[in-house]
Amino acid sequence: MKSRFYHRLLAVNVDRISVQTEDFDVAECYSVLREAEGDGAIVTFTGIVRELAQEARLAGIELEHYPQMTHLALEKLVADARSRFTLGAVTIIHRVGKLAAHEQIVFVGVTSRHRQAAFDACQFLMDILKRDVPLWKKEWHEDGSGQWVAAKDSDKKAAAKW
Template sequence: MISVQTQDFDVAEQYQLLRQQGEGAIVTFCGLVRDFNQQGKISGLHLEHYPQMTEQALQQIVNDARARWPLGNIRIIHRVGELDAGEQIVFVGVTSQHRDAAFNAAQFIMDYLKTRAPIWKKEKSAQGDQWVASKNSDIQAASQWLDKEDS
């Protein structure tokens, strides 16, 4: 299930929803809005997206993960709108019968989400607001999957 939303989410509730399928492995990741960047302190983010485009891109990421690994439930939540530093911004949860598949799929989904999801971020700071470009480290992390044949 994929959700792009303004409201916060409950990690424990999301875990319980993933657990209902009864797989042997559950891997979750929850990302927070950082209060810093390379230039210093930030107070929050403004996130924009095109709903249909974003949901299609996230669904493609899920489809790509399912093509690589035997997966059960997949849950992605990405928040948009105005978020303060320290708030939850993203949740990824993956179930599988095998822990390697669950770990790899969760990492793959996050790497692709950071580079392929059409969600634009503007950092807010005392020095002014600034749009955030993809980082080289995120692009490199996502490109590792192009060369891997995982099972």
């Protein structure tokens, strides 16, 4: 019979990484993170498609990627976070394809024994994801126009602090 300690070792370092077209259920994502035994903190971030353009109202965005490249970048990002912070479970879900304004686009969640590591790791993951993970975004406006979105200086500055 395997001991409870052995079960805990198996439960630690549970990573869930998904790049998908389908929406995700935040409550379900949280529930999965909640299963990380022994951790006292769960921190999550959910990103929503928001309007960036000034000229025309946003109808939505389209995210393109190279599946293997994107998944490998996310795996590397999680490994980097694990080398910096003491983490239990990590979940990253990023949607691709066409998304309407106000739809969910990204979920990042982490567990840790202590809140500061969880807060820092979640922010680190999101900051570096925005800068380093190969995803290309095009905005679509209600007037039918569209434009590719360049990386923002604020995202580069946020990632630079790490």
